[in-house]
Structures are given as C-alpha cells and as structure tokens.
Amino acid sequence: MTVRLYPGMLDKSKEYFNHDNNVLLLHAGTVKKFEDVKDHPELDRILEDEKELNDLMKKWFGDNTELKLRTIARCRFGALNFTPDFEADNIEHDYCDCEYRGNCEGENIICKPVTFNGEEISDEEINLLKELSTNEKNIAIADNLGVPVGTLNVIKTKTYQKFGLITKQQLTKHLFLEGLL
Incomplete structure (x- = not known):
C-alpha cells in the first residue's frame, strides 16, 4: 500500500488550499485557517514583486492587505495537491477550478497559467485529459467532447x-498528483 503525504504534513513546506469557503494552510504538521496565521511572508513577497498584481489588488481591495493575500492564496495556490506551494526558494502555483475563468480581469495575473509535466496546459487540454483518464471508451469520450x-x-x-x-494509467497518476483530478 502506498501512502501519500501532503506537503507540510511532516516538513516545513507550505500548502495553501481551499475547502468550502475557507482558505487553509498546511504547514509544520498543522492545518490552520488563513486568517488564524499571523504572517504570510511568501505571499507578501509575491505582492511586492509583481507590479501588475499589486495594482489590480489595490484597485479591488484598496489597502486591505489581508484580502489581497487571501485572494492570492485562494486563486493561485488553492488546490490541495502533492507538490508544495512553497518549499525553500521554490514556488509552485496550482490550477483551481474557478467559476470566473475566462471572464476575470485578474486571469493570468492573480492565477497563473498552469503547467503539467513541464508544459503549459490549457483548460481544453485539462478537460480532455480528465475525460481520457476515465474508464470510458474513446467513442464515448468523443461523444462527450x-x-x-x-x-x-x-x-x-x-x-x-x-x-x-x-499510458492512461500514467496520465491518471500525473493528474491526481497535480491536483487536477
């Protein structure tokens, strides 16, 4: 039996994720609500370093830093997967299903284009790969698409x-590990 541990369960990496209407942080073996964690220096650094992001956040939230940081955590890092969002100097953003995708002023500014196996992946490709990872036959998948x-x-x-x-098995494994399934 293979046991998979999420980032932050047994190490110092950080994994932000959405659950219901909450943004949670898994770090150092604990899960806490976003607002219960005093500082989010990694998110502060992103906000400082990305001018376009900072300008958009100022337009949306004024000087409310907590809302700005919570939005970054929710939109850019909100999927629970097996790759840490923050580990040492490495930052990995996530793909999050979003009802505003395609109609959001902040698309590709707050959220970032997602990569899969080192290549940028589109929403259409994600949908295709999700369909291909099922038990459906190609004729049914073609019909669905x-x-x-x-x-x-x-x-x-x-x-x-x-x-x-x-293989389909390889595809399904990668989709699962990346939090796309």
Missing part, C-alpha cells in the same frame, strides 16, 4: 506527445 472519434484520436496523440505521456 462533441468531436468525431478520428479527431479525438489525433488530438489524444498530440496531447500525449506534448506532455510526455504513454
């Missing part, structure tokens, strides 16, 4: 090549 089976096979081959995938 509204494309002919031949087109699905071509898209599937190109997408597998782009992300260095070989």
Whole structure:
C-alpha cells in the first residue's frame, strides 16, 4: 500500500488550499485557517514583486492587505495537491477550478497559467485529459467532447506527445498528483 503525504504534513513546506469557503494552510504538521496565521511572508513577497498584481489588488481591495493575500492564496495556490506551494526558494502555483475563468480581469495575473509535466496546459487540454483518464471508451469520450472519434484520436496523440505521456494509467497518476483530478 502506498501512502501519500501532503506537503507540510511532516516538513516545513507550505500548502495553501481551499475547502468550502475557507482558505487553509498546511504547514509544520498543522492545518490552520488563513486568517488564524499571523504572517504570510511568501505571499507578501509575491505582492511586492509583481507590479501588475499589486495594482489590480489595490484597485479591488484598496489597502486591505489581508484580502489581497487571501485572494492570492485562494486563486493561485488553492488546490490541495502533492507538490508544495512553497518549499525553500521554490514556488509552485496550482490550477483551481474557478467559476470566473475566462471572464476575470485578474486571469493570468492573480492565477497563473498552469503547467503539467513541464508544459503549459490549457483548460481544453485539462478537460480532455480528465475525460481520457476515465474508464470510458474513446467513442464515448468523443461523444462527450462533441468531436468525431478520428479527431479525438489525433488530438489524444498530440496531447500525449506534448506532455510526455504513454499510458492512461500514467496520465491518471500525473493528474491526481497535480491536483487536477
């Protein structure tokens, strides 16, 4: 049996994640609500370093630093996955399902384009890979996506090549570990 531990359970890395309407932080073996943690220096640094982000946050939230930092944590780092958001000097942003995707002024400013196996991945590719990770046959997947089976096979081959995938099992494992499933 394989046991997977989330970042921050047994180490000093940090994993922000959304649960219901709360933003939580997993760090040093504890889970705390965002507002119960006094300082978020890693988020402060992001806000200071990214001028476009800072300008947008000032427009939306004025001088309310807690709302700014909470929004960054929720939108950029809000998925619970097996890759730490903050570990030493390494920062990894997450893909979060968002009802405003495609219609948000802050898209790709607050949230960042997501990478999968080292390549940038689009929402369409995420949806395709999620469909391909199911037990459905290609004909049913093609029907779900509204494309002919031949087109699905071509898209599937190109997408597998782009992300260095070989098998459905490998695809499903990577999607799960990245928090995309």
